[in-house]
Amino acid sequence: MATIRFKVNGKEKVVDTHTTKTLLDVLRDDLYLTGSKECCGKGECGSCSVMINDEVVCSCLVLVGQVEGEDIKTVEGVGTSTNMDIIQEAFIKEGATQCGYCTPGFIVAARSFLNKIEKVPTLEEIEEGIAGNICRCTGYTKIVKAIQTAAEERFSRIGAAVTQGNLQGKGD
């Protein structure tokens, strides 16, 4: 057992646990952040996606002893039902979710993808961006459409902010 300190969604957390427990299990069992899901448990499906220092990773393959002092963002930190991210709004608008199990992983991966691009992406770029996430219901068409919608929304907001000479909000 060890005491491990790290940040989750902007808040300092201190957890007493085994260093070899996965970050995913600690998030779910110890911190009750059950948005991130376990599916394959071996880095193939992306259901457990979280961001560590803004990089999207599979939290099922990170041991909690490895995240001492790191800054973690889960789907709960991307947006909540009362304060939704534009990606979450777009998923609802486009009907991009069915059973919902993969959705948190897609939201986190899509948020990380949008953080790193500078223009509205092509469909191929979106597909490449979410290639690490698997959905067995939707057939992906609506997920890709939702991410495109969110990207258009983001860049139109930035465009509006630029014309108003105010870039602080960055639109999201």
Place this chain on the structure above:
Amino acid sequence: MMVSEIDMISPETMEECLQILNEYEQEVRLLAGGTDAVVRMKEGHWRPKLWLNIKGLRDLRFICEEKDGIHIGPLTTHTDMVQSSLLQEKADVLVHAAKEVGATQIRNMGTIGGNLGTASPAGDTIPALFVLDAVIELSSVNGIRRIPIEEFFVGPGKTVQHKSEMITNIIIRPQEENEIGIFEKLGPRKAQAISIVNVAISLKMSGDGWQCAGGKIAFGSVAPTVIRARKCEVLLTLQELNEEGISNIASLAWKEVAPISDVRASAAYRRDMSTALLERGLLRLMKRWEDR
């Protein structure tokens, strides 16, 4: 042993890490990106007494050009390699290979040192490192030794690295101006796929035509370790790399490889696909050379 019984130490310096590797008497394993190691721990194959977590050794994450070549730190992630302008300019074949690994999540986590240490015959960066004459630097408390990549692997999952050593640097040859490279991979699907066959090709062209002055070809996933296709390499310079020449070279590839049948593909299919991938790679390279 239960997972909860495994200890973890996160050394703060390389020296501290080497000291632990030297002194720790029970089984110890290095842990970096975890994309292989943690899966093997979960499946019960790897249950060391100690994980030596080196993920935090930021000094081992670098890409820089020195007098003796391009130095790549073992903790460099696949994403780092894809985004490196130095590698894009002078080691395009390695950038292509790194791009083919997993998907964003895995590329953000997995490291080049881990790809070498895991020593999978299907590791995607390894054929690229073969054609770039990579040298692996192994350090221990007793000093440093440098191993050419062709002598580094002994078999699937096996390398010449001793228990007290760790990979501390990977040195590759920068490509020259007349040199072009490509990485071709066949997997069950585009992303997140383990290679059924992969091949890295690096060619030095002479003049503006289709005459090649020399080159290297390395196949993965078709033998116990990555292998060079030496007969094909000899043929590269003996004829122009037009469609006919390329077809002649590629038709020899199936004799160069020694694949097994496994869950991913049969040996016969791998042999056929070695020829197909080499032909495709050479044709694409020549197209690029023509369009440059």
